[in-house]
Amino acid sequence: GVTTSQSYIAKDLNDNFDDQDETILDWLRDFAEEEQKDNTSLRGMLGQMLFRGDDSLKEIKVLSGGEKVRITLAKMMLLKANVLLMDDPTNHLDLESIQSLNDAVVNFKGGIIMTSHDHEFLATTANHVIEVSSKGLVDRVDTTYDEFIATESIQEKVKALY
Template sequence: SEVVTGALFKILVGELQPDAGKVDWGITTSRAYLPNDNSSFFQDASLDLINWLRQYSKDQTETFLRGFLGRMLFSGEEALKKCNVLSGGEKVRCMLSKMMLSGANVLVMENPTNHLDLETITAVNEGLIDFKGTLLFTSHDHEFVQTIADRVISIEDRGTKDEECTYDQFLGLD
């Protein structure tokens, strides 16, 4: 269930407290989170994309921010678009930019390909394949999971399965 995985991920990143126990991360870990519902990040109608991204960037120069937005397929005047009128896919691309700027070595992502077009999904796939850190994610996109996952953790009624394999191997298709 998306509600359950959303709650689990919120506990893992410290946005919710667990009912029992605690989450301990290593001292060298830093986390970035892409929630299913990212609307709270885009409430300020006065912010254009450059100034929205500036909130999360050490480098405050417009040239750097425009370059970064350009890599996420926001070019020219699109960088001046107000953040409260973005489509779902544009919001996800902005959140991915925010995550990249964080320099986190653990990415926690709920359905990262939702709302994205094929060109963006391909770019996200390529970026995550090259990512050297840890990636925890949920997705309904079979091809994305097959391409990215090299370990599958399945939480089921009967317990937890943790297997180092591709998604197709996990499903018995390989």
């Protein structure tokens, strides 16, 4: 809608970062509002994403998968979107990063559409589950992921989709 702003994190981030010669700090600056472009603000944001000291001076092209996910999440924070699209956001993240992401998702005030293979992440964050196939969908509002997979009547509908 006209009142939404979206931000997206892809499952495979390599296309976004290959052949990038700029540093993490410079890359992130491109997405910051004017008052956030100073090194102090950006380093503070990177500190929240578990980057320490000279990590902010690393070139984008040498980052690990987890580091790419973390700076993409920092970018999403800077963009202040109210709708997040997340495709397997816990891929490549260590346990500490997953827990931080989990807390952020639970406290996020906007809408999130996500896919994940991480059962615990879905179980602790999802409150509206949709199973989609080429034959249709099963849609359950106010249902946790564990309730969705444990409810026999829901699973019968899911099986009919395949």
